Amino acid sequence: MLKIWSMKKEQKDAENAEGHASGGKKKKITAAQLRVQKDLSELSLGDTMKTDFPDPDDILNFVLMIEPDEGMYKGGRFTFDFNINQNFPHDPPKVRCREKIYHPNIDLEGKVCLNILREDWKPVLNLNAVIVGMQFLFLEPNASDPLNKEAAEDLRNNRDGFRRNVRSAMAGSSVKGIAYDRVLS
Amino acid sequence: MSVATQAPASAASPVDEDARWKYLNHIRQTPGPFTDPASQDEVAMRMFDNFKVLVIGAGGLGCEILKNLAMSRFRDIHVIDMDTIDISNLNRQFLFRKADVGSYKAEVAARFVMNRVKGVSITAHNKTIQEFDLDFYRQFQLVICGLDSIEARRWINSTLVTIAEEGDPDSIKPLIDGGTEGFKGQARVVLPSFTSCIECQLDMHAPRAAVPLCTIASIPRQPEHCIEWAHVIAWDQEKPFPKLDKDDPEHVTWLFNKAAKRADEFGIQGVTYSLTQGTIKNIIPAIASTNAIIAAACCNEAFKLATSSVQCFGFENNYMMYSGNDSIYTYTFNHQKKPDCPVCSDQSRPLDVDPKATLQELLDSLAVRPEAQLKAPSIRAEGKSLYMRAPPQLEEQTRPNLTKTLLELGLADGQYVNVTDKAFNTQFDFTLVFK
Ligand SMILES: [Zn+2]
Numbered sequence: 001m002l003k004i005w006s007m008k009k010e011q012k013d014a015e016n017a018e019g020h021a022s023g024g025k026k027k028k029i030t031a032a033q034l035r036v037q038k039d040l041s042e043l044s045l046g047d048t049m050k051t052d053f054p055d056p057d058d059i060l061n062f063v064l065m066i067e068p069d070e071g072m073y074k075g076g077r078f079t080f081d082f083n084i085n086q087n088f089p090h091d092p093p094k095v096r097c098r099e100k101i102y103h104p105n106i107d108l109e110g111k112v113c114l115n116i117l118r119e120d121w122k123p124v125l126n127l128n129a130v131i132v133g134m135q136f137l138f139l140e141p142n143a144s145d146p147l148n149k150e151a152a153e154d155l156r157n158n159r160d161g162f163r164r165n166v167r168s169a170m171a172g173s174s175v176k177g178i179a180y181d182r183v184l185s
Numbered sequence: 186m187s188v189a190t191q192a193p194a195s196a197a198s199p200v201d202e203d204a205r206w207k208y209l210n211h212i213r214q215t216p217g218p219f220t221d222p223a224s225q226d227e228v229a230m231r232m233f234d235n236f237k238v239l240v241i242g243a244g245g246l247g248c249e250i251l252k253n254l255a256m257s258r259f260r261d262i263h264v265i266d267m268d269t270i271d272i273s274n275l276n277r278q279f280l281f282r283k284a285d286v287g288s289y290k291a292e293v294a295a296r297f298v299m300n301r302v303k304g305v306s307i308t309a310h311n312k313t314i315q316e317f318d319l320d321f322y323r324q325f326q327l328v329i330c331g332l333d334s335i336e337a338r339r340w341i342n343s344t345l346v347t348i349a350e351e352g353d354p355d356s357i358k359p360l361i362d363g364g365t366e367g368f369k370g371q372a373r374v375v376l377p378s379f380t381s382c383i384e385c386q387l388d389m390h391a392p393r394a395a396v397p398l399c400t401i402a403s404i405p406r407q408p409e410h411c412i413e414w415a416h417v418i419a420w421d422q423e424k425p426f427p428k429l430d431k432d433d434p435e436h437v438t439w440l441f442n443k444a445a446k447r448a449d450e451f452g453i454q455g456v457t458y459s460l461t462q463g464t465i466k467n468i469i470p471a472i473a474s475t476n477a478i479i480a481a482a483c484c485n486e487a488f489k490l491a492t493s494s495v496q497c498f499g500f501e502n503n504y505m506m507y508s509g510n511d512s513i514y515t516y517t518f519n520h521q522k523k524p525d526c527p528v529c530s531d532q533s534r535p536l537d538v539d540p541k542a543t544l545q546e547l548l549d550s551l552a553v554r555p556e557a558q559l560k561a562p563s564i565r566a567e568g569k570s571l572y573m574r575a576p577p578q579l580e581e582q583t584r585p586n587l588t589k590t591l592l593e594l595g596l597a598d599g600q601y602v603n604v605t606d607k608a609f610n611t612q613f614d615f616t617l618v619f620k
Contacts, residue, residue: 087336
């Protein structure tokens with residue numbers, strides 16, 4: 001037996017002596033799932049957020065509902081589809097808003113401009129960081145990172161007008177010729 | 186390139202086999218200060234002859250690795266790659282010729298090296314790594330990866346950790362992983378379940394540099410921004426084809442036209458068809474010399490592991506990074522194993538349970554068992570959320586499981602379950618042992 005193999009055995013024996021004994025290691029759960037399980041049990045949703053798991057056995061696909069209790073989007077109910085692939089946490093989760101809403105950082109297809117969902121994502125970030133970021137988007141819509149350019153200009157030029165447009169869009173009216181979904185709960 | 190290089194060596198003057206291996210044999214038979222004395226005896230010498238290596242990937246790194254292994258006298262090599270040869274590969278994947286375009290990389294590479302080096306057997310598998318079972322991987326003593334996909338690396342890593350059995354040194358299949366990105370690269374050795382694994386090192390891979398979505402949507406400054414806009418936004422809005430196929434020229438042309446139009450609107454130069462292709466496929470220019478350096482480092486480790494002529498990477502230093510961006514720089518260090526690594530953490534413990542016990546009883550017992558002492562556990566099995574304490578809606582959905590017995594829940598003897606507890610930063614893995 002070559003040295004490398006005997007060295008391994010020695011190290012293993014030493015570990016066992018230290019009490020780190022292990023049983024079988026037949027893991028069938030993928031690393032992505034293990035990580036999501038851990039992230040979910042550490043999630044702090046507060047009063048303004050709820051999750052829904054259409055299939056509780058599939059924790060990689062779920063829905064997050066945000067109901068802001070302050071700010072311009074107060075009283076709305078926004079639904080996001082979370083789709084996590086097997087390459088998580090190397091890849092960030094994919095997040096998409098189901099409703100068509102008037103928001104400078106969310107486009108009409110529901111794509112979300114949040115730095116940690118894309119260019120600033122790191123494997124050390126967890127789902128909690130993502131939902132905190134999402135919540136923040138409703139408290140502080142950001143005109144300097146526009147995805148819906150009209151909404152961003154509106155916010156920059158006329159905050160009160162923007163606020164009124166947000167309210168009518170949330171009520172299901174059209175703003176600047178575009179019909180938005182009613183999201184008032 | 187001249188035609189003469191295409192002819193197999195046998196057509197030219199025959200290679201003197203003794204001369205070919207002269208220096209290699211000298212290295213093996215001359216002990217140095219780090220040589221394991223046991224590597225010098227007859228048994229060890231013969232073991233090397235029967236050493237079976239698996240190479241994953243027959244691309245830029247793979248071509249180098251196969252050539253190096255054969256020239257280091259590894260005789261039994263298997264190679265897996267499902268890709269076919271593209272004309273753009275020919276500048277650096279030197280085992281391929283123009284006539285090979287469209288053929289399988291693994292097959293052509295194996296044939297080429299076998300033609301050149303007498304006595305080596307290379308078995309080609311034109312498949313994905315996921316198509317093989319554990320027994321296939323068990324036949325090798327060593328695995329070398331030259332991949333560009335992190336997903337594939339993670340897959341083979343967790344497979345080799347699964348194969349590793351306590352008390353069976355033969356089940357430890359060292360994984361040598363090479364990777365390059367432009368002028369940068371790394372070579373590392375993983376001794377599955379013993380040392381830091383690919384999953385432990387996940388944060389060493391900088392996720393690809395993405396451009397902020399809002400830049401793409403509103404203020405493009407570079408041709409790549411216009412291409413990303415066509416790719417991420419225009420495609421979604423117009424859906425010209427049901428599903429984007431990045432290898433379909435018709436799809437790429439659609440994106441290219443969209444991107445070119447947008448570049449025009451913003452006065453940006455430089456959108457081309459090949460840039461479109463490169464950007465959407467996230468291709469970083471491959472540098473032949475980086476591949477050669479990293480493959481050489483990998484094969485050096487393979488030779489050391491297989492012959493024990495020198496200590497290999499592994500227990501101490503296990504990670505070598507190379508950068509050729511500004512001058513030449515290498516740094517080698519010991520990447521520590523993560524105690525909470527979801528793949529290799531050494532915590533899977535047998536858990537004696539009564540199959541007729543309810544899930545609630547099992548969870549209660551976790552609170553009092555000295556090895557666990559979990560007060561608020563969440564538990565999952567493969568593809569099944571047994572009981573999740575958070576978030577609240579998932580708790581509600583899984584609560585009815587608490588009163589079911591383990592049998593009713595479909596759990597089996599030997600089943601692996603994973604337990605998390607908010608109070609601890611690690612995960613607890615158990616294998617159920619039915620009483
Ligand atoms: Zn690990």
